[in-house]
Amino acid sequence: MKLSESGDARIRGYLYILGRSLKSFLPREMALDALREIESHVRERLEQTDAAESEETAVARVLAELGPPLQVARAYSAEIAVEAALATGGMGAVSRALWRLASTTVAGFFATLGLFVGYVLGLGLVATSVLKPIFPENVGLFIVDGIPRSFGAQFPVPPNAQVWGGYWVVPLSLAAGLGVLVLTHRWARAYLLWWRSRTST
Amino acid sequence: MVTGKAFESRPLETWREQLRRGALDLAILLSVSTARRRYGLDIIRHLEEFTDIVVGEGTIYPILARLTREGVLVSEWINHEGPHPRKYYRLTDKGRSDLSEMIEHWKSFAAKLGRLVAASGENVT
Numbered sequence: 102m103k104l105s106e107s108g109d110a111r112i113r114g115y116l117y118i119l120g121r122s123l124k125s126f127l128p129r130e131m132a133l134d135a136l137r138e139i140e141s142h143v144r145e146r147l148e149q150t151d152a153a154e155s156e157e158t159a160v161a162r163v164l165a166e167l168g169p170p171l172q173v174a175r176a177y178s179a180e181i182a183v184e185a186a187l188a189t190g191g192m193g194a195v196s197r198a199l200w201r202l203a204s205t206t207v208a209g210f211f212a213t214l215g216l217f218v219g220y221v222l223g224l225g226l227v228a229t230s231v232l233k234p235i236f237p238e239n240v241g242l243f244i245v246d247g248i249p250r251s252f253g254a255q256f257p258v259p260p261n262a263q264v265w266g267g268y269w270v271v272p273l274s275l276a277a278g279l280g281v282l283v284l285t286h287r288w289a290r291a292y293l294l295w296w297r298s299r300t301s302t
Numbered sequence: 303m304v305t306g307k308a309f310e311s312r313p314l315e316t317w318r319e320q321l322r323r324g325a326l327d328l329a330i331l332l333s334v335s336t337a338r339r340r341y342g343l344d345i346i347r348h349l350e351e352f353t354d355i356v357v358g359e360g361t362i363y364p365i366l367a368r369l370t371r372e373g374v375l376v377s378e379w380i381n382h383e384g385p386h387p388r389k390y391y392r393l394t395d396k397g398r399s400d401l402s403e404m405i406e407h408w409k410s411f412a413a414k415l416g417r418l419v420a421a422s423g424e425n426v427t
Contacts, residue, residue: 131367134389137379138363141386142343148385166359173360180364 104147108156115170116140122174126181135177143167175201183293195289202296212292219285226278229253230271241266322355328408329355330365331401334375334391341388342366366391374400 104112116136123132143163150159167173179201186198199216202209232254233240240254241264250262258264333348334340340348342363349356356362369375374397381387393401 135363135367137387138342138389139360141341141388142359142363144386145343145384145388168358168360172358173363176358176361176364177367180368 104160105156108160111160112140112143112164115143115164119170119174122171123177126178139167139173179296183296186293187290190290192286195286195293198293199289202293209296216285216289216292219281219288223278223280223282223285225253226274226281228278230274230278233266233268233270233274237268238264240264241270326355326361326365327369328401328404329353330362330369331374331393331397331404334393335398335401339390339392341384341390343388345391369397373397 116139119139120132120136123135127135146163146166147159150163154162168176179198182194182198182201186194199209199213203213229240229252236254236256239256239258241252242249243251243253243255243259244263244265245259245261249265255262329349330345333345336348337344345366346356346359346362366375366377370377370391373394375391376394376397377389377391379387379389
């Protein structure tokens, strides 16, 4: 099928959006290579279109079968982010992969939110153990009217609150914080492995 | 409003989707292994001929890119074999070895599950 100017413009528009998105996270060479491959796919699909089908319908169908450009770009993005996270296991790579997935699906968003809470809780407990020796009067279990209200550090201590807890808070918080961090990180990697098994978006 | 039936069918849909996606790596490698080399659209056509595993064609290319980065596939652009330049993929030695293991694992897994299905067949239907 020889494309008219408007048909060609539609394909170029698709590739433009895809290219811009790919270049935002892929090295330029890789992005151009992926773009060239997708363009080759689209042009070849159109070459084999039934003569009875109008150009407009054929272009729309071929692009629809490929998927929206941002969805295709997200599939590349998620593959790369998850791959790096699983290969290195580092917290930075895992966080970046979770962020990518959170912006891809609703389930990914809630899973990432849950894991984010785990990381914050773990880091908070570790911070508590570090702050206790420096600010012993501001760190511990805060009791108001005989009821435990919160655990951690507060500056200044609320006027009606009592701080309970000696230096045993240090090893306890440290162990609990590291435990929560390790567990959260394991869950994050398990989630990414599960996601990877589903393969792309 | 979600009807009871629609609500119940959702986990089944999810399960089917996970199964399909989980098998996609193996399906792609099998497709590449059946020829000296294949390009993306050729792989898609081959998969479409034997399975209904490809839903969005655009999802195949990121997987091919990942399998290439993992050293399972190797790719090269060839300009003279079609109306447009094509990026061809073929298995590496590592790819052949990985595929062989994947096939063995798949056969064993399918046989075990098949026995389980057979054992429960009369009660389920």
